[in-house]
Every structure is written in structure tokens, then in C-alpha cells.
Amino acid sequence: MKRAKKKQFHDFIAARGLKSTRQRDMVLDCFLSSDSHLSTEELYMKVRAKNSSIGYATVYRTLKLFAESGIAREIHFGDGQTRYEHVAEGEHHDHLVCTRCGSVQEFENEAIEKLQQEVADQFGFLVETHKMELYGICSKCRK
Amino acid sequence: MKRAKKKQFHDFIAARGLKSTRQRDMVLDCFLSSDSHLSTEELYMKVRAKNSSIGYATVYRTLKLFAESGIAREIHFGDGQTRYEHVAEGEHHDHLVCTRCGSVQEFENEAIEKLQQEVADQFGFLVETHKMELYGICSKCRK
DNA sequence: ATTATCATGATAATCATTTTCAATTGGAGA
DNA sequence: TCTCCAATTGAAAATGATTATCATGATAAT
Structure with missing residues (x-):
């Protein structure tokens, strides 16, 4: 399942003529191994803990790509933060x-x-x- | 119906020990005579067109009061703006x-x-x- | 009318998110 | 492998919506 999502994202990246980078893979790993409904900031914290010197903007940008690629979906719960949930294709909850x-x-x-x-x-x-x-x-x- | 809402708001104001002001009545009139789902900015424009020198902050504050008083409800449609809709008590749509x-x-x-x-x-x-x-x-x- | 509060408007501050930009990096092709 | 160009990155500035601050003005109970 994680494999499938990784492939889906990499295919998307390729189809768009975008590049596969260390940072994107890191964010992807963190995202896939986290609970759903994490806010961008929460994800940022997790990524930063694992590694590193990754920038805030990169996490924002990467999560947007996840949504475009179809492996994630934006959700809003009324607190002023955007969250991302995992998407299993076809299914909606x-x-x-x-x-x-x-x-x-x-x-x-x-x-x-x-x-x-x-x-x-x-x-x-x-x-x-x-x-x-x-x-x-x-x-x-x-x- | 507008009468009832006005009363409801004025009762709320009184119960809270707040004051009835020219500006609040203006915003209330504009709100009640507008379509539902207007954003704060849209309301602000309408109020300002009618009158005047009303401040941005006042419209924000007043709409929050409407929500607290129960005559309005905040809604979010995913564009980054808060909107307010009319509330008919008991009913939900x-x-x-x-x-x-x-x-x-x-x-x-x-x-x-x-x-x-x-x-x-x-x-x-x-x-x-x-x-x-x-x-x-x-x-x-x-x- | 007097006074104690509350409200207002202008502006600064905040918070989440986006953009900018110079420096870096991936990867298709020589 | 080396080159080159477009894509990417991180830091910081910019943005957009909303909230807080504060001096001044208005309301309502005494």
C-alpha cells in the first residue's frame, strides 16, 4: 500500500516533468508513516525531527503536490489549519x-x-x- | 422574521451587559437584508456603501457577536474566507x-x-x- | 449631568500560507 | 562522465484574513 502510493506519486512527478528529490522522498516517507489528518505544521515537525534542515516552504509545497497527485486530500476542521489525509482510491470517508x-x-x-x-x-x-x-x-x- | 432576529440580538446584547450602538444596528440591518453566505468583506462593503466610516474591525467583531447570539452561523467553503449564514432556529441546512x-x-x-x-x-x-x-x-x- | 464601562476606528500585530530569489541540484543528452 | 538548463531548495520577505491594542468617543445606569 505504501509502495503503491509511492509509485503513484513518482509517476505523477514524472508525468509532470518534475524532479525526484531527497526532500520530497523524506516528506513522503513521513507522511505515509503518520496518522491521517496531520496539519502541515505537524508534518513539518516530524520531518524535521528525522532529519534536518528542511524548509517550511518545502513541506507546504510538497503536501500540495501530494494532493494534486491524488495520494492525499486537504481537509479543514474549522481551526485555521489545513490538514492532509491519506486517500485510498475510490473510497471516501x-x-x-x-x-x-x-x-x-x-x-x-x-x-x-x-x-x-x-x-x-x-x-x-x-x-x-x-x-x-x-x-x-x-x-x-x-x- | 427580521423583527424576531433583531429582538434576539438585542436581547443577547442586553443579557451580556453589552451596549446597543449605531454601528451594530447598521451591520445588523445590512446582514438581515442580504443573501446568506456573505463573507465578512462582502458585508463590510455593503455596510460601507450605505453609510460610511465604519471600521473593518467593527464588522468583524459584530459578525462574531451575531454568531454568538445565535442569529448567524460561521461557514467555510474552503476558499480562505469566513462566511456567515442566517440561522432559523432549530433548522439546519x-x-x-x-x-x-x-x-x-x-x-x-x-x-x-x-x-x-x-x-x-x-x-x-x-x-x-x-x-x-x-x-x-x-x-x-x-x- | 456624572461616571464607569463599553465600543469604535485606525493601525499594528498575528497566524497560516505563499512568493521571491539567489544558490543548488537532478537528469536528459552530448 | 560531463554539461547545461530547468526545476528545486531554504531563508526571508510578502500576502491575506483575522485579531489585538489603544486613545478617543458613545452608552446607560446612577
Whole structure:
């Protein structure tokens, strides 16, 4: 799976005429071996811990490339930070965001997706992507 | 309806020990007579057109108060701007956002809300709010 | 009216993100 | 392997949205 994502990114890089660099591979490794939903800054910290003298801007730029290549997706949880989650192709998931501890639980629900489609059809709307987040208190925090 | 919202805001102001001012009333009028989903800057432009010498900061502060008072709600559509929509109490709606022309269509769907609740229950999650946006091409742009 | 607060407007400060730019590096081709 | 050019990098400046600061002006309870 990591292999597949690495290949996907390298193919993207090649197809675009971009270059494969030490820094990009480092960020890629860190990203793939991290939890989903990390903010750019969190990723930056991890990369910097492993290595090094990598620049802030490089991490920003590289994460944007991940999104373009399709191995990652930008998400926003309302705090002012952009986060990136892993993308397994074809699949889409939504989120339960705990407003107390900040934890994020993913879920999928076919029935909801189907209803979304129906609603869109009613309006003659062609859905490309969607996002859905439920905010509240997670089970741990409720105890 | 506008009356009710004005009252709601004034009650909130009073309960908090805040003051009723010319500027707040101006922003309130502009907000209530505008479409939903306006960004802070758009609102600022409208207020400034009507009057005057109102400060940027005042509009920001006032919109935050609207959200706290419950007559408005912050929304984010992924462009980096905070928008505010009108809140009719109890009711919640979701959005169809056209990625081509930027138009926003609101919709409500009880069945989806119900399914969301079920999912949350499965995880022992207590939902406080949610947001859901479908991004794609609206009917006008598809023609 | 007096006074204690709160609010305002202008501006500076902040925070996340992007751009700039000179110096460096990857990699296609000689 | 060596050359060369376009792509990349890191540092720092720039940007855009939002928030804080502060001196001055307005509100409302006494």
C-alpha cells in the first residue's frame, strides 16, 4: 500500500516533468508513516525531527503536490489549519470530530452517499466531491 | 422574521451587559437584508456603501457577536474566507456549492440527518453540530 | 449631568500560507 | 562522465484574513 502510493506519486512527478528529490522522498516517507489528518505544521515537525534542515516552504509545497497527485486530500476542521489525509482510491470517508479532545474518527456510510446523490439529482447538480463532518463529544470524553 | 432576529440580538446584547450602538444596528440591518453566505468583506462593503466610516474591525467583531447570539452561523467553503449564514432556529441546512460559478444552493434532508444520528450512535458519539457540503457543477453551469 | 464601562476606528500585530530569489541540484543528452 | 538548463531548495520577505491594542468617543445606569 505504501509502495503503491509511492509509485503513484513518482509517476505523477514524472508525468509532470518534475524532479525526484531527497526532500520530497523524506516528506513522503513521513507522511505515509503518520496518522491521517496531520496539519502541515505537524508534518513539518516530524520531518524535521528525522532529519534536518528542511524548509517550511518545502513541506507546504510538497503536501500540495501530494494532493494534486491524488495520494492525499486537504481537509479543514474549522481551526485555521489545513490538514492532509491519506486517500485510498475510490473510497471516501467522513469524520466525527470531537470538540473536546480533538480526536477524529472516520466512517463510511453508503446509505448517506446514496441520499446525497438523490438530493443532488433533484437540483440537477453534478457532484464531484463532498465533505461531511459531525462535531460533538466522542465516547471517551463522554465517560 | 427580521423583527424576531433583531429582538434576539438585542436581547443577547442586553443579557451580556453589552451596549446597543449605531454601528451594530447598521451591520445588523445590512446582514438581515442580504443573501446568506456573505463573507465578512462582502458585508463590510455593503455596510460601507450605505453609510460610511465604519471600521473593518467593527464588522468583524459584530459578525462574531451575531454568531454568538445565535442569529448567524460561521461557514467555510474552503476558499480562505469566513462566511456567515442566517440561522432559523432549530433548522439546519446543508449546501450544494458550485465549483464553477461559486453559487450556493441550500437543502435539507431529514433522512440524511437521521442516518448521521445512527452513525454517531454506533460510535457512542454525541453530535452537537454537523456540516455537509456537496461540491460540483450546478444545473446552470451544466447547460 | 456624572461616571464607569463599553465600543469604535485606525493601525499594528498575528497566524497560516505563499512568493521571491539567489544558490543548488537532478537528469536528459552530448 | 560531463554539461547545461530547468526545476528545486531554504531563508526571508510578502500576502491575506483575522485579531489585538489603544486613545478617543458613545452608552446607560446612577
